[in-house]
Amino acid sequence: MTQPIALLTDFGVQDAYAGVMKGVICSINPDACIIDISHGVRPQDLLNGSYLLYTSFTFFPKGTIFCVVVDPGVGSKRAALCIKTRNYFFVGPDNGVLWSSVQLESVEKIIVLDNPKFFTPQMSNTFHGRDLFAPVCAHLSLGTEVSAMGTPVEQIRQLDFLAVETDGQGIKLRIVHTDHFGNLVLNLKTRDFLRLSLDYFSITVNKVRIDRMVSFYEEAPSGVPVLIPGSSGFMEVSLRSGSAASLCRSTTGEWALFSFKSKRLS
Amino acid sequence: MTQPIALLTDFGVQDAYAGVMKGVICSINPDACIIDISHGVRPQDLLNGSYLLYTSFTFFPKGTIFCVVVDPGVGSKRAALCIKTRNYFFVGPDNGVLWSSVQLESVEKIIVLDNPKFFTPQMSNTFHGRDLFAPVCAHLSLGTEVSAMGTPVEQIRQLDFLAVETDGQGIKLRIVHTDHFGNLVLNLKTRDFLRLSLDYFSITVNKVRIDRMVSFYEEAPSGVPVLIPGSSGFMEVSLRSGSAASLCRSTTGEWALFSFKSKRLS
Amino acid sequence: MTQPIALLTDFGVQDAYAGVMKGVICSINPDACIIDISHGVRPQDLLNGSYLLYTSFTFFPKGTIFCVVVDPGVGSKRAALCIKTRNYFFVGPDNGVLWSSVQLESVEKIIVLDNPKFFTPQMSNTFHGRDLFAPVCAHLSLGTEVSAMGTPVEQIRQLDFLAVETDGQGIKLRIVHTDHFGNLVLNLKTRDFLRLSLDYFSITVNKVRIDRMVSFYEEAPSGVPVLIPGSSGFMEVSLRSGSAASLCRSTTGEWALFSFKSKRLS
Numbered sequence: 001m002t003q004p005i006a007l008l009t010d011f012g013v014q015d016a017y018a019g020v021m022k023g024v025i026c027s028i029n030p031d032a033c034i035i036d037i038s039h040g041v042r043p044q045d046l047l048n049g050s051y052l053l054y055t056s057f058t059f060f061p062k063g064t065i066f067c068v069v070v071d072p073g074v075g076s077k078r079a080a081l082c083i084k085t086r087n088y089f090f091v092g093p094d095n096g097v098l099w100s101s102v103q104l105e106s107v108e109k110i111i112v113l114d115n116p117k118f119f120t121p122q123m124s125n126t127f128h129g130r131d132l133f134a135p136v137c138a139h140l141s142l143g144t145e146v147s148a149m150g151t152p153v154e155q156i157r158q159l160d161f162l163a164v165e166t167d168g169q170g171i172k173l174r175i176v177h178t179d180h181f182g183n184l185v186l187n188l189k190t191r192d193f194l195r196l197s198l199d200y201f202s203i204t205v206n207k208v209r210i211d212r213m214v215s216f217y218e219e220a221p222s223g224v225p226v227l228i229p230g231s232s233g234f235m236e237v238s239l240r241s242g243s244a245a246s247l248c249r250s251t252t253g254e255w256a257l258f259s260f261k262s263k264r265l266s
Numbered sequence: 267m268t269q270p271i272a273l274l275t276d277f278g279v280q281d282a283y284a285g286v287m288k289g290v291i292c293s294i295n296p297d298a299c300i301i302d303i304s305h306g307v308r309p310q311d312l313l314n315g316s317y318l319l320y321t322s323f324t325f326f327p328k329g330t331i332f333c334v335v336v337d338p339g340v341g342s343k344r345a346a347l348c349i350k351t352r353n354y355f356f357v358g359p360d361n362g363v364l365w366s367s368v369q370l371e372s373v374e375k376i377i378v379l380d381n382p383k384f385f386t387p388q389m390s391n392t393f394h395g396r397d398l399f400a401p402v403c404a405h406l407s408l409g410t411e412v413s414a415m416g417t418p419v420e421q422i423r424q425l426d427f428l429a430v431e432t433d434g435q436g437i438k439l440r441i442v443h444t445d446h447f448g449n450l451v452l453n454l455k456t457r458d459f460l461r462l463s464l465d466y467f468s469i470t471v472n473k474v475r476i477d478r479m480v481s482f483y484e485e486a487p488s489g490v491p492v493l494i495p496g497s498s499g500f501m502e503v504s505l506r507s508g509s510a511a512s513l514c515r516s517t518t519g520e521w522a523l524f525s526f527k528s529k530r531l532s
Numbered sequence: 533m534t535q536p537i538a539l540l541t542d543f544g545v546q547d548a549y550a551g552v553m554k555g556v557i558c559s560i561n562p563d564a565c566i567i568d569i570s571h572g573v574r575p576q577d578l579l580n581g582s583y584l585l586y587t588s589f590t591f592f593p594k595g596t597i598f599c600v601v602v603d604p605g606v607g608s609k610r611a612a613l614c615i616k617t618r619n620y621f622f623v624g625p626d627n628g629v630l631w632s633s634v635q636l637e638s639v640e641k642i643i644v645l646d647n648p649k650f651f652t653p654q655m656s657n658t659f660h661g662r663d664l665f666a667p668v669c670a671h672l673s674l675g676t677e678v679s680a681m682g683t684p685v686e687q688i689r690q691l692d693f694l695a696v697e698t699d700g701q702g703i704k705l706r707i708v709h710t711d712h713f714g715n716l717v718l719n720l721k722t723r724d725f726l727r728l729s730l731d732y733f734s735i736t737v738n739k740v741r742i743d744r745m746v747s748f749y750e751e752a753p754s755g756v757p758v759l760i761p762g763s764s765g766f767m768e769v770s771l772r773s774g775s776a777a778s779l780c781r782s783t784t785g786e787w788a789l790f791s792f793k794s795k796r797l798s
Contacts, residue, residue, distance in 0.1 A: 013279055035289065036285055037286070056282045060292070177281075179281045180280055215391055216341025231397075
């Protein structure tokens with residue numbers, strides 16, 4: 001097998017956008033191995049895209065080429081990037097969506113993709129997934145050196161989906177993902193939460209208060225939203241046999257207020 | 267080609283859950299052939315999952331490894347299974363979702379998957395699709411003997427999506443699937459329905475009465491819901507150029523009352 | 533790699549219909565390369581299917597076998613077709629959905645698929661995707677001559693998604709697609725629009741007037757719907773950071789009134 005190309009986009013699955021990217025890739029590398037991570041990033045939501053990439057990429061084989069297209073600035077002057085790390089290639093727009101994941105890796109090269117030889121002949125202003133990112137990934141999967149595709153740079157745009165805010169009442173966490181089951185994923189690492197060794201906590205999402213933690217779904221009482229260590233290493237607000245998102249009438253991008261008393265701090 | 271791994275889950279396609287399972291599989295077997303049956307099982311609905319597996323698996327090549335993740339009890343004590351039949355491997359939780367399909371096959375081995383050597387190193391309580399079922403399927407596709415992966419057992423949990431109830435007014439059928447076109451699939455086999463040689467029948471779904479059968483969609487009159495032999499061998503309530511589910515304001519899991527007069531019985 | 537089989541259907545992704553087609557294909561050709569263009573064609577909408585095929589197929593490798601299943605007449609007397617062109621194979625029902633795309637190609641053979649040797653043994657009246665189109669495509673990918681699969685014909689049913697109407701007030705364009713971002717795609721080619729060299733234009737969609745054009749999304753002012761040259765070569769009504777479809781409360785299949793004053797014509 002050649003190195004897999006893993007796609008993460010906000011294109012959804014009702015359109016042909018993701019399919020056309022695959023057509024472009026197979027036209028360049030007929031033996032390409034293409035894996036869909038998801039096309040369900042919330043439209044144009046860079047934090048959600050960052051979260052999904054961050055919690056997915058380590059499960060892919062070394063050498064995987066990640067093609068990440070969440071790109072509200074397509075057609076403007078934002079650069080297109082390929083970041084080669086010790087284990088992977090990350091390809092996508094320079095809008096921060098790659099930043100958090102790349103922090104976990106040892107970066108070897110950052111290339112601004114500005115060599116039109118590797119783009120499709122008729123370049124659009126609205127679909128660089130098809131015209132730039134897909135062909136670049138296909139050429140990478142054929143073994144083309146990334147240095148040939150553009151200009152080295154030192155810096156990329158930063159965007160930290162782990163960033164929180166504080167106010168007088170506590171820590172304002174961000175809901176960075178709402179999953180298919182209605183679980184609300186917070187930008188609070190399970191590891192960090194457990195380290196606090198809390199006597200007491202509460203999470204308030206849109207006036208709904210959550211102050212109980214369980215360790216798996218069936219342990220939760222019916223009808224009561226709970227906090228649970230999610231499978232991706234982040235704490236989630238969950239409702240057994242129901243949707244926490246519906247119960248809290250909340251979704252990705254909104255805040256969750258986190259208050260607590262810690263054994264260690266008191 | 268290696269044996270295909272066919273995925274059937276309730277993960278939906280907006281998240282990265284299915285994508286991450288593919289990453290795990292390809293990390294273990296880079297030449298794996300992965301086919302999505304569907305990730306659209308109704309969340310945590312074992313009857314719907316049973317129906318979709320039952321009506322799909324026979325269309326896959328011999329040797330296919332079915333990875334079925336509909337798993338409300340994940341993290342609790344429910345066992346994880348691999349059932350080897352003459353033609354296939356069925357991998358999934360021991361909650362009944364595999365039962366109906368396995369009845370159609372000649373069972374050779376039932377193994378409780380309890381050998382952590384074949385799991386991912388950091389096992390979560392909430393995502394055995396990624397941490398247990400995906401790696402087990404990948405190892406099976408590499409030719410690992412299923413006996414090495416766990417402990418033989420004799421029995422699995424039963425769940426019969428074909429079960430119906432009767433009351434004074436008729437037979438209570440179950441709506442086991444609502445498809446993309448709004449067709450309501452009943453747990454009534456076409457073969458069984460036709461054998462009844464009925465003079466008269468009626469199906470009542472949420473107060474809407476259906477008493478006419480057609481054999482293909484264009485044969486149906488406009489605006490009138492009909493019964494039609496569906497492509498999967500089950501009778502469906504259908505509405506031409508419309509959604510029977512919307513018309514009946516009904517969906518998967520609900521009952522449909524079936525009354526009839528039979529030539530044979532009268 | 534064998535020739536890819538590219539699937540375009542209105543089956544959605546919640547059901548197992550597309551998955552079962554893949555099972556059938558892999559049962560016949562274990563080395564088949566299957567690519568999903570999309571399963572999100574609007575149910576039974578031939579114009580939308582035509583548009584999605586027309587704007588996708590040229591991005592696929594030569595030799596690709598397009599399997600197009602938008603088939604409201606399944607089970608009736610409508611014929612099943614395979615059209616071999618210089619570059620591709622187009623397989624689908626004879627209801628016009630293939631017509632616009634085939635006009636761009638040099639046709640070599642049109643075959644009505646009437647040789648049941650290439651169908652599944654138990655043919656349904658409701659799912660020719662599984663029983664006829666999938667096995668035919670699998671056999672084509674194995675190199676079977678299309679002539680062996682049926683009877684040559686000269687004509688196919690026409691359906692022109694580019695057709696417009698005029699009335700006293702202007703040209704009635706059709707919304708042929710609504711994408712995941714809420715962009716409303718009109719059946720007006722960008723090339724044709726630009727050739728008009730307009731002094732002034734307005735597009736009216738459900739009483740919402742659009743009279744400004746931009747060339748990429750970030751160029752658009754907030755809250756104001758604009759016309760933009762879409763990535764597929766057609767003009768789109770778009771709303772920056774929002775959904776034009778929601779703003780206009782409009783969707784695929786509806787009309788958009790196009791009025792203009794042209795430099796050339798005046």
